[in-house]
Amino acid sequence: MARYIFITGGVVSSLGKGLMAASLAALLQARGFRVRIRKFDPYLNVDPGTMSPYQHGEVYVTDDGAETDLDLGHYERFTGVSARQSDNVTQGRIYQTIISKERKGDYLGATVQVIPHVTDEIKAFATADTDDLDFVLCEIGGTVGDIESLPFMEAIRQLHNDLGRLQSIFVHVTLVPYIAAAGELKTKPTQHSVRELTSLGIQPHILLCRCEQPLPESERAKIALFCNVRPEAVIPALDAPNIYSVPAQYHAEGLDDEVLRAFGIETAPEPALERWIDIMDRYANPEGEVTIGVVGKYVGLPDAYKSLHEALVHGGLANRVKVHIRWIDAELFEQPDSDIAAQLEPMHGILVPGGFGVRGSEGKIASVRFARERGVPFFGICLGMQMACIEGARNTAGINDAWTTEFGETSEPIVGLITEWMSEEGLQKRSADGDLGGTMRLGAYPAKLTGNSVVAGIYGAEDISERHRHRYEVNASYREPLEKGGLIFSGMSPDGTLPEIVERPDHPWFVGVQFHPELKSKPFDPHPLFAGFIAAALKQSRLV
Ligand code: GLN
Numbered sequence: 001m002a003r004y005i006f007i008t009g010g011v012v013s014s015l016g017k018g019l020m021a022a023s024l025a026a027l028l029q030a031r032g033f034r035v036r037i038r039k040f041d042p043y044l045n046v047d048p049g050t051m052s053p054y055q056h057g058e059v060y061v062t063d064d065g066a067e068t069d070l071d072l073g074h075y076e077r078f079t080g081v082s083a084r085q086s087d088n089v090t091q092g093r094i095y096q097t098i099i100s101k102e103r104k105g106d107y108l109g110a111t112v113q114v115i116p117h118v119t120d121e122i123k124a125f126a127t128a129d130t131d132d133l134d135f136v137l138c139e140i141g142g143t144v145g146d147i148e149s150l151p152f153m154e155a156i157r158q159l160h161n162d163l164g165r166l167q168s169i170f171v172h173v174t175l176v177p178y179i180a181a182a183g184e185l186k187t188k189p190t191q192h193s194v195r196e197l198t199s200l201g202i203q204p205h206i207l208l209c210r211c212e213q214p215l216p217e218s219e220r221a222k223i224a225l226f227c228n229v230r231p232e233a234v235i236p237a238l239d240a241p242n243i244y245s246v247p248a249q250y251h252a253e254g255l256d257d258e259v260l261r262a263f264g265i266e267t268a269p270e271p272a273l274e275r276w277i278d279i280m281d282r283y284a285n286p287e288g289e290v291t292i293g294v295v296g297k298y299v300g301l302p303d304a305y306k307s308l309h310e311a312l313v314h315g316g317l318a319n320r321v322k323v324h325i326r327w328i329d330a331e332l333f334e335q336p337d338s339d340i341a342a343q344l345e346p347m348h349g350i351l352v353p354g355g356f357g358v359r360g361s362e363g364k365i366a367s368v369r370f371a372r373e374r375g376v377p378f379f380g381i382c383l384g385m386q387m388a389c390i391e392g393a394r395n396t397a398g399i400n401d402a403w404t405t406e407f408g409e410t411s412e413p414i415v416g417l418i419t420e421w422m423s424e425e426g427l428q429k430r431s432a433d434g435d436l437g438g439t440m441r442l443g444a445y446p447a448k449l450t451g452n453s454v455v456a457g458i459y460g461a462e463d464i465s466e467r468h469r470h471r472y473e474v475n476a477s478y479r480e481p482l483e484k485g486g487l488i489f490s491g492m493s494p495d496g497t498l499p500e501i502v503e504r505p506d507h508p509w510f511v512g513v514q515f516h517p518e519l520k521s522k523p524f525d526p527h528p529l530f531a532g533f534i535a536a537a538l539k540q541s542r543l544v
Pocket of ligand 1: 353354355356357381382383384406469470471472473
């Protein structure tokens with residue numbers, strides 16, 4: 001039977017619980033255990049798909065087509081275990097399930113209540129589909145004391161009892177702030193946070209204490225005493241130089257040993273950390289550097305492009321170079337006096353990422369043109385590929401009015417709404433006036449690559465599968481004029497109807513993809529397209 005690790009947070013939000021969960025899972029996996037991480041989000045949206053990236057950061061998409069919290073991206077990047085729909089639930093989804101059951105009469109006349117109905121639904125979610133696992137790590141979003149997270153706290157309290165002895169533990173993540181004026185680390189917020197947690201019936205087994213300064217033994221002992229845990233179970237989590245050094249750092253502080261001890265597991269192999277040590281070495285000792293300009297819309301919030309940022313870093317690890325990312329607001333290039341060349345000339349590669357809406361689109365199209373004309377490596381992702389096709393249509397195929405129906409009516413729909421397409425589950429349909437949530441082409445779809453294409457060389461394969469999240473598609477009926485202009489459709493859906501990849505073979509590196517390759521990149525297994533793009537940027541850096 002799977003064992004459960006419930007991870008809660010206290011004192012403040014943004015402590016990086018997701019990264020901690022991912023790092024702990026990576027350590028357990030490195031000891032040979034089978035792990036899976038789940039995220040419980042207390043907000044009332046059914047999923048984060050309709051939330052602005054500015055509110056909630058990136059929407060992470062799974063192979064099975066779920067729009068989920070960005071923490072699932074960390075989970076995949078650290079463990080390599082593909083996340084599933086069943087690994088992220090929101091309070092909104094829990095209520096949606098309960099209300100639809102109530103309407104069907106499934107509760108047989110009972111009064112439907114938070115306890116037991118909501119808590120039962122949460123428990124059912126936590127324990128579903130875990131037979132083949134050794135550990136399930138459940139991260140509870142939010143901070144202890146939030147009204148919204150109460151049903152989740154109650155559910156894990158109950159589950160701890162239901163599961164029986166030594167089958168589950170609580171790990172609480174807190175902050176030990178450094179007060180510069182006093183020159184001291186303060187333990188009081190941690191004490192209060194644990195008190196809040198115990199008032200809900202949850203006694204943590206392990207405290208993971210985020211701190212900017214090393215935690216002195218005296219303070220560790222004090223936290224242990226006041227919070228009713230062993231001193232060894234107070235794990236200092238000092239700020240790390242980069243996220244991929246966190247697993248090794250926590251191991252050095254004894255986190256995984258304490259977790260196993262709390263479960264009463266006395267014999268477990270030492271973790272095989274070679275893969276993390278190699279990544280840390282590549283990270284710390286780059287042999288060169290490149291600068292990539294990302295021309296997008298949500299450039300003010302790094303979390304909005306979390307996976308993209310990480311995938312570029314992975315591309316750097318693959319080539320042993322440091323990647324500097326310049327986030328450029330596409331709207332800047334729409335000002336009449338903007339000097340696009342001055343902004344983009346220092347870049348060794350230009351990337352136009354995914355996005356929604358017309359704002360900044362002419363700036364993106366101008367960036368594509370700059371990259372094409374100047375021979376600068378170009379990578380277009382999702383909306384970025386659509387912009388590359390519109391640029392190609394206007395400037396190399398003479399279709400001056402080229403446009404996408406996403407932004408309004410047009411006589412030249414280079415990109416348009418496709419209302420029917422095939423998936424493994426059969427014919428999928430969507431309509432222009434359908435719901436916004438959950439109605440896009442979502443999740444993994446196969447694509448066929450042309451044998452002698454640039455991308456087939458990069459992948460080393462002709463059959464690939466990648467994750468999608470978009471409503472519009474490049475219109476295959478423009479294939480001929482676009483290819484005459486040098487933009488080759490080198491990847492198509494297996495039925496040949498949907499363009500999935502375009503490339504310019506006469507350019508040093510110019511690739512547009514309709515999917516999101518950044519979602520599948522891992523530090524120990526960089527995505528080939530990102531490795532290839534950074535390799536091309538490195539070549540470019542030696543030219544300029
Ligand atoms: N807005 C575009 C579409 O819906 C692209 C989406 C994206 O880049 N994820 O097709």
